[in-house]
C-alpha cells in the first residue's frame with residue numbers, strides 16, 4: 179500500500195481514502211467509486227471500461 183494516500187479522505191463520504199480513481203480520492207466503497215466515475219463525465223477510455231468489466 180502507498181503511504182501518501184493514507185493522508186487523504188474519500189471525497190464523497192469522508193472516510194479514509196484507499197485509492198485515487200477518476201481524478202478523485204475514494205474509499206473502498208463501490209458507490210463512491212461510481213460517484214467519482216460520474217463526476218468525471220461518464221464512461222470514456224479504457225479505465226471505465228475495465229472497471230465495468232471487473233464489476234460483472
Ligand SMILES: [Zn+2]
Pocket residue numbers: 188189190191192193204205206207210
Ligand atoms: Zn467513500
